[in-house]
Amino acid sequence: MIAKAVLVLAVFGVGGELLGAWPRDVDVDLLLGPDHGSVRELRVAYVQQGEEVQGVRLTYPAGAPARVRHRARLGPGQYELRVEISAGEGARRLESRSLQVPTDGALRVDLAPAAPH
Numbered sequence: 538m539i540a541k542a543v544l545v546l547a548v549f550g551v552g553g554e555l556l557g558a559w560p561r562d563v564d565v566d567l568l569l570g571p572d573h574g575s576v577r578e579l580r581v582a583y584v585q586q587g588e589e590v591q592g593v594r595l596t597y598p599a600g601a602p603a604r605v606r607h608r609a610r611l612g613p614g615q616y617e618l619r620v621e622i623s624a625g626e627g628a629r630r631l632e633s634r635s636l637q638v639p640t641d642g643a644l645r646v647d648l649a650p651a652a653p654h
Contacts, residue, residue, distance in 0.1 A: 560612040563638055567605040567620065570649025574600035578623040583609055583616050583636075590616075611638045620648055 569576055579601065582592040591609055595601075616636045623629050632648050 560610045561639060563609050563611050563640065564643035565607055565609055565618075566643050566645045567607075568645060568647045568649060569601055569603055569605065569622070570647075571603075572624075572650065573603045575624040575628075576601035576622055577625055578621075579605065580621040580623075581607070582619040583611060584619060585614055585616050606643065613638055618646060620646075622648065 565581075567579065567581070577597055577600070579595045579597075580592070581595070582589045584590070591611065593607060593609075595605060595607065614637075616638060618634045618636050620632045620634075621629060622632065630650070634646050636644060636646075
């Protein structure tokens, strides 16, 4: 009887660990700042250990909203978020941030350009 109870607990323990290792949906809010209307395209890449594990290209012919939300399916771990922001007239800039998954709630990433000093 005790052996059976120990086995059941072990199965639940291993199952819980494995469940925590599965990819999950992560909502990501990209905050573009006051110049969001000039943004025409975002190329978003999630990089882990030097490899892109997921990416998406979002286009906004009339200009992007101030907050862009999208959902990524990511496993637990540390990621580098790389976002290429393209505005009209060929202007581009690359932003990079560190992310930790899992997280509670949406990840909020401020991509507004730094104010000039």
